[in-house]
Every structure is written in C-alpha cells, then in structure tokens.
Amino acid sequence: MKHLVFKNILLLIWIVIGCYTAQAQSLLDSTALDNLSDKDKPALLTQLAERYRTNANYGAATVKAQQSVSLAIKLKNFTEATKAYAMLVNVYANTKQFALLKKTNDTTLSVGQQAKQPIALAYAYYAQALFYNAIDNNELVTKYCQMGLKMLEKKYDPYLTAKIYYQLYALNTRWDNVKNVNRYAQKATESALKTTDYNLLSNCYIALSVAADYNFAATKRELQRDSIIYYLNKVQDLYKQYPQYVARKTYAMACINSADYYLKYFPDTDQAAKTNAIRYASMANEVMRGVLNGEEVRASSLGILSEYAKRDKNTAMTEGYLQEAYSMMKDQQAPYYYTLINIVTALSSFYEQNGNYGKALEFQKKATAYNSKLFDQKQALNAQKLEVQYETEKKNNEVKLLKQSEKYAQQQKYLYIGIAIASLLGLIFMFRSYHFRLRYSLQREKQLHLEKQDAELQMKFEKEEQARLKAEQQLLESQQQQLQKEVMASQLQLEHKKEMLFQIKEKFNDNHQLNINKIWNEELLLDNDFEEAKFQIQQVHPEFFSLLNQRAQQKLTALDLKLCAYLHLKMDTKKIAQLMHIEAKSVRMSRYRVKQKLGLDKEEDLNLFLQKMA
Structure with missing residues (x-):
C-alpha cells in the first residue's frame, strides 16, 4: 500500500511538472514566434496548431492554423498554406464539423495543386484521406493515402509519411486485417523515429501495442502478449523524458491501455497485475484531471478501477467510481454517449446485483434514453455525412464532367491542331509536289531536249553512216563495174587477138607469102x-x-x-x-x-x- 501511495505521489509530481512545463513551453513558443521573421512564422504556427489539436484544444488549434494560412497566402508560400489547411481539415474532422470540413478540404487540394510541389500535393492528398475517413469512405481513404505516399517518393518527409501510414493502420483496424495492421504500424513507427515529434512516435508505439494485441489473439503466444506492455511502456518513457512534447491525452491513453492489458490478460488472483492495473488507471485519471475534453479518458480509468473494486467486493468504492464517472460525463456540453451508456449500464447492473431494483431501473431507463440520444446523434451525423457525401459526389461528378469536357475540348483542340498540321503538311506537300513536278518537268524537258539532240546526232550519225556505207557500196559497185569493164575490155581484146591469130593462121595456110x-x-x-x-x-x-x-x-x-x-x-x-x-x-x-x-x-x-x- 505504501508502494502504491509512493507511486501516486510520483505521478502527481509528474503531472505538476508536465502542466508547468506546458505553460512554460507555451510562453516560449509565443516568444519564439515574435522573434521569427514572417517567412518562418507559418511553419511554427502550424506546429502550434498541431500541439493544441493533440491536446484536444480545438479552438486554439483552429486559430493558429488560420493564422498560418493567412500569413502563408500573403507570402505566396502555398506549400505552408497547404500544410495549415490540412491541419484545419484534421481539426474539423475531429470535431465533426462536416460543412467546414468539406469546404476546407476542397481548398486544401486547390492550394496544394497551385503550389506544384510534391510535398504540398502529399499534404493535400493526406487531407483528402482525413476527409473521406470522416465520412466513412474507406476506399477513397486508401486511394489518397497511396497517392500521398507516391508524392513522398519524390520529396521524402518522415513526419507526413508516418502520419499517412498511421492513417492506413487505423483504417485496417476497422477490418481486423492483422497483416496490414502490423505492416502499417511498423512503417509508421519507422518514419516517426526519424522525426522529433515525440507525440507522433508515442501514437505509433500505441499502434504497435494494438498490433501485438491482434497477434496475441491469433497466436496465443506469451511473447506477443508481453509486446503489448513493452510498447506501452515506451510511450510512458517518452512522456517522462519529453513531457512538453508528448500530449497528456496520448500518455493517458497508454496508461488506460496498460491497465486494460492487466485486466484482460491476467487472472483475479494475480496481485501484481492488479496493482499495475490500478496504478496505470489512477495515473490516467490524474493526468487528465483539468485537461480540456479529458472526461472520456478519466471515465474509462474510473471504469477499470470500479471493476477491481467490484472484484474485491468493495461495493462502496465500486459505486463511488461509477457515480464519479457518471457525474463527470453527464455534465459535458457534448456528452460522449458510448461511454455514458457503458457507465449507466454498469450502474444498473451494480444496483440490480445489490438488490436496489429502483435505482437499477432508473439507470436502465437512462441507458435507454442515452441509447436513443446516441441513435439520434448517429442519425444527425449520418445525415450530415450523407449530405456531405452527396455534395462531394455531386462535385466529383461535376469535376468528372468538367474533366471529360476539358478532355473532349482538348481532344477537339488536338483534332483541330492535327487538321491544321495535316492541312499545312498537305499544302507543303502540294507545294513540294508542284515544285517537284515543275523541277521534274524542267528536268524532263531538258532530258527530252538532250534526248532529241542525241536522237538528232544519232540520226545524223546514222545518215552519215548510211552515206558512208552507200558511198562505200557505190565505190564497191564502181570498182566492180570498173573490174567488169576491164574484164570485158580485156576479153574484147583477147577475142580480137584470138580472131586475129585465127585469121593469120588461115591466111598463112592459104598464102605462105604473108x-x-x-x-x-x-x-x-x-x-x-x-x-x-x-x-x-x-x-x-x-x-x-x-x-x-x-x-x-x-x-x-x-x-x-x-x-x-x-x-x-x-x-x-x-x-x-x-x-x-x-x-x-x-x-x-x-x-x-x-x-x-x-x-x-x-x-x-x-x-x-x-x-x-x-
């Protein structure tokens, strides 16, 4: 008991130190902001907005993000403006302000596209994922997360990478996809370790503890069970080491999960598990005391404490814890009905078991009333979601039609350009063809002229050749005639000689005296x-x-x-x-x-x- 009291005293010391440090850090941040140039202010304002958001101070977070947007737009720093708009989308998604969520989300995408930077587009796609996650469109959550990761391949940012992987992890917990829960929790943690955002790293360790819980449920191996508390202890170590950077709500959630771990996985007889569970539940309750919107975590811690009081058959403490939780939750401006229903149901069961049927019935009626209010709240939220989904779908269809029109206009433009190019090419071809035909005609005319000259020369040559042949033929004929004449003349002479000799012979025979x-x-x-x-x-x-x-x-x-x-x-x-x-x-x-x-x-x-x- 002394040990437990000592632990509680240490816890209170840590809480006081944490509160003091947070206040001091706020002052330091304001001083740092004043000392920065306008160029560097948007980034710090966005960081402050994220710190307020993680501590559930959504009003302050909205103010800082809007200041960052205004200054970044004024400086035409569209990348920082996209980051600030993404922060506003996250705030409106947390607070379920769907009308503002949709409007801001559209603006985020527009500014991100205007920035024309991979990191800006990655933030814009992350904001789209947050928006579709808020309206329960899981398919588009996955799509935009993957698109964001694709942009981060061009310009790596470990902080945003961890955020996107964490979003994918959370999405897969809804489907109980153990493989992807482990995968994305691990990837988110690997990226978060490369940053100095210890609150983000704490959330990633909690994600790993949830993944270990899934693994233990599937394998029943003690190693997996021990991994749950191992990662939760890492969150507590980070909070003790960096209390000004780890949100108290994050730390309280780790304590609640640790207490639930001992409550769920250890028997009633295990006193060490009981001691640890009560310690962690008490730490969660105390650390969230006075914190804005911390009632839900405190109610959860009181519920765990009431369970252990019930096991000890301490009815007074059991009733006290449950009544404290109920009193705290019902006074909320916007009660969290899930927790309220669990509390009044537990009270109804408690009074029924103790024979106080009047109060049991009273709290049962309250449970029914809260269920009705929860149903109405769900209906109202679903109506808002459906309206936003309808508007989004309508806008998406309009965008699709616009893109199709632009596509058709672009295609028509390309067609006209193609026709113009084809016409121009046709004119060029016709001109070249005419020029070619003209040149060919001139060359042909020249060739024909040359061929004519060649033909004339050939004819002249042939005529000359014919004349030469004719002259040679005439010469041959003349020579032949001359030979014939000479032969004939010689023959005449020979015949004459022959006749003369013949006459001489006759005369000589007739008259010897010749x-x-x-x-x-x-x-x-x-x-x-x-x-x-x-x-x-x-x-x-x-x-x-x-x-x-x-x-x-x-x-x-x-x-x-x-x-x-x-x-x-x-x-x-x-x-x-x-x-x-x-x-x-x-x-x-x-x-x-x-x-x-x-x-x-x-x-x-x-x-x-x-x-x-x-």
Missing part, C-alpha cells in the same frame, strides 16, 4: 584504137555496160557488148568490121540482133539509144 610486118603494124594500130576506145568507155561512161545489161531483155554476149561499145563511140560500120575482123554485113546483122535483145522497136535508132543511155 607480109607479117604489115599485119603487125595493122594490129598495133587496131590495138591502139581499141585501147583508146576502152579508155573512153571506162573514163567517160563507167556505168555503160551495167545499164545495158539492166535494159536488155535477153542476155547480151561479149560480142554484143563490144559492138555496143563501138557504136557508143560513134564508130562506123567499116571501122567496127575492121576491129572485129568481120564483114560489114555481119556488123549490120549483129546490130539488128542487139536491137532485139534491148527490146527496141524497128523505128528506134540503136545508135541514138546508146548515146542517150550514156
């Missing part, structure tokens, strides 16, 4: 005449014999050609007879035969024909 010299001289003379005639025919009329052969209807013999040649040279019959060594009569007959071969009429003159042909 004058050889005379015959030789005559023959030389005839040879000269023949050579002269041949020369004239070859030089003056090279085509003579070919034309004769072309005109002749029957083939002309060599003698025929020789006769024509003599006639062409205008030799008389006598001369021709002498050259050919034939009678004049034979010459006339040969003339008639040649005329027939040439297809001349009787009236036509052979000599005149031969002259014209040349």
